[in-house]
Amino acid sequence: MIILAAILAFGLASEARAADANGLGTVLGELSCSYYLDVYYRTELTGGSMYEAPYSWGKASGWINGFLSGYNINVDNGKQDIVEGMSNNDTYRWIASWCRDNPSKDLDIAVMALISSRLAK
Numbered sequence: 626m627i628i629l630a631a632i633l634a635f636g637l638a639s640e641a642r643a644a645d646a647n648g649l650g651t652v653l654g655e656l657s658c659s660y661y662l663d664v665y666y667r668t669e670l671t672g673g674s675m676y677e678a679p680y681s682w683g684k685a686s687g688w689i690n691g692f693l694s695g696y697n698i699n700v701d702n703g704k705q706d707i708v709e710g711m712s713n714n715d716t717y718r719w720i721a722s723w724c725r726d727n728p729s730k731d732l733d734i735a736v737m738a739l740i741s742s743r744l745a746k
Contacts, residue, residue, distance in 0.1 A: 656732040658724035661685050665721045673712030685732075686713075689720065692736045707743050 664685050668678035676682065693716075697706055708716050716739065723735045 656685060656688055658728050658730050658732060658735055661732050661735070662721060662724050662728065665717065665724075670714040670717060673714055676714065686717065688732065689716065689736060692733065693740075696740060702744065704743075707740050 664679060664681045668676055668682045670676045676686075678686075690713075693708060697704075700707075711719070719739055719742075720732070720735045723738050724730070724732075727735070
C-alpha cells in the first residue's frame with residue numbers, strides 16, 4: 626500500500642503533457658463551431674448555469690467543460706480557474722459569439738480564444 630501511494634504521488638507530481646516537438650497535441654472528440662452553434666441556437670440558457678436543451682447540448686457543453694478543466698489542471702498560470710467570474714452560461718455565450726464570427730473554425734480554437742482573452746486581463 627505504501628509503495629502504491631509513493632508511485633501515485635510521484636506520478637501526479639510529474640508533468641502529464643502529450644505534445645510533439647513543435648508543442649502540438651491531438652484534440653480528441655473535436656467539434657466544429659458550426660456543430661456548436663446548431664445546438665446552441667436550440668438551447669435556452671437561463672441564469673448562470675441552467676438550460677433547457679436538446680440531448681446534443683450535453684456533448685457540446687461537456688466538451689467545453691472538459692477542455693477548460695484540463696487546461697485548469699495542467700497549465701500553471703497562477704489562476705485556479707481561467708474563467709473565474711464567468712458563469713457557465715456566460716462562457717457558452719462568449720464561445721457562441723466567437724464561433725459566429727469564425728464559423729469554419731473548430732471548437733478548440735474558440736475555447737483557446739476565450740482562454741487567451743482571460744489571460745490578457
